[in-house]
Amino acid sequence: MIFLKTEDEIELLRQSNLLVGKTLAEVAKLIKPGVTTKQLDKVAEEFIRDNGAVPTFKGFPNPYGGPFPASICTSVNDQVVHGIPNDIPLEDGDIVSVDCGTFMNGFCGDSCYTFCVGEVKPEILQLLKTTKEALYKGIESAVHGKRLGDIGYAVQTHSEAQGYGVVREFVGHGIGKEMHEDPAVPNFGRRGTGTLLKKGMCIAIEPMITLGNRSIYLDNDSWTVKTRDHQVAAHYEHTIAIGLGKADILSSFEFVEQVLGDKAI
Numbered sequence: 281m282i283f284l285k286t287e288d289e290i291e292l293l294r295q296s297n298l299l300v301g302k303t304l305a306e307v308a309k310l311i312k313p314g315v316t317t318k319q320l321d322k323v324a325e326e327f328i329r330d331n332g333a334v335p336t337f338k339g340f341p342n343p344y345g346g347p348f349p350a351s352i353c354t355s356v357n358d359q360v361v362h363g364i365p366n367d368i369p370l371e372d373g374d375i376v377s378v379d380c381g382t383f384m385n386g387f388c389g390d391s392c393y394t395f396c397v398g399e400v401k402p403e404i405l406q407l408l409k410t411t412k413e414a415l416y417k418g419i420e421s422a423v424h425g426k427r428l429g430d431i432g433y434a435v436q437t438h439s440e441a442q443g444y445g446v447v448r449e450f451v452g453h454g455i456g457k458e459m460h461e462d463p464a465v466p467n468f469g470r471r472g473t474g475t476l477l478k479k480g481m482c483i484a485i486e487p488m489i490t491l492g493n494r495s496i497y498l499d500n501d502s503w504t505v506k507t508r509d510h511q512v513a514a515h516y517e518h519t520i521a522i523g524l525g526k527a528d529i530l531s532s533f534e535f536v537e538q539v540l541g542d543k544a545i
C-alpha cells in the first residue's frame with residue numbers, strides 16, 4: 281500500500297534526509313587512502329546519534345543471515361550494495377559507495393553517494409558521473425501524472441547508452457515512517473507503464489550501475505552484493521517527494537560536495 285504524505289510529513293522526511301546528507305559529508309571529510317570503512321562507520325553513527333536520530337541500518341533484519349551490524353553500508357569497488365564496514369584500509373584508486381539511513385522524529389532518511397579514494401581511473405570516474413546523471417534523469421521523470429516505468433526507463437536508457445549494466449535485483453522504494461515502503465522503484469522499465477505517480481508519494485531512487493555485466497551474487501556474509509565479473513559498480517541515491525511538474529529532492533549532496541570541492545563527481 282502506498283502512503284501519500286502530507287506537507288508536514290514531507291518536512292519531517294526532509295529533516296531526516298538532511299541529516300543523512302550531513303552525515304555523508306562527515307564521512308566525506310575522512311575518505312582517503314589508509315582509512316578503514318569501520319572508521320567511517322564509527323564517525324557516521326556518532327554523528328547521527330549526536331543529532332538526536334537513530335541509524336536505521338543498524339540491526340536491520342536479513343532473511344538470509346544475521347542483522348546488519350553497522351550504521352552505514354560501505355560498498356568498495358566490485359561490491360554493489362550492502363557492504364559491511366571492516367578493518368581493511370581503503371586504497372588509492374578505490375571507489376566506495378556510502379549508503380546511510382536515519383530515523384528521526386518518526387521518519388526515515390536514505391541517501392547514498394559513491395566516493396573516489398585518491399585518484400581513480402578515468403573509466404571509473406565516467407561510470408560515477410553517468411550513474412549520478414542517471415539518478416537525476418530518474419528524478420526528472422518523478423512527477424505527478426507520470427508512471428513508475430518512466431523513472432526506470434530514464435535511469436536505464438541513460439546508463440545503458442554508455443554500455444553499462446543496470447542491476448535489476450535491487451531497486452529503490454517508497455519511504456516514510458518505514459525505510460522500505462511501497463512501491464518498489466526499479467532502475468529499469470518501460471515508458472508509460474506501472475503505478476501512476478501522485479503528488480505526496482515519497483520514494484528513494486537509487487541506480488546501481490555496473491562498469492561491466494549486470495550479473496551479481498550475494499557474498500558468504502549474507503549481506504554484501506558483488507558483481508560476478510568483479511568489475512566496479514556505482515550507487516547514488518536520493519529520497520524525493522513527487523510534486524506537480526517537479527520532484528522535491530529531500531536528501532542533499534550539497535554538504536558532501538562542499539567537502540569534496542572540485543573533486544565532486
Ligand code: MG
Nearest residue numbers: 379390391392
Ligand atoms: Mg540507501
Ligand code: MG
Nearest residue numbers: 390484486517
Ligand atoms: Mg534506499
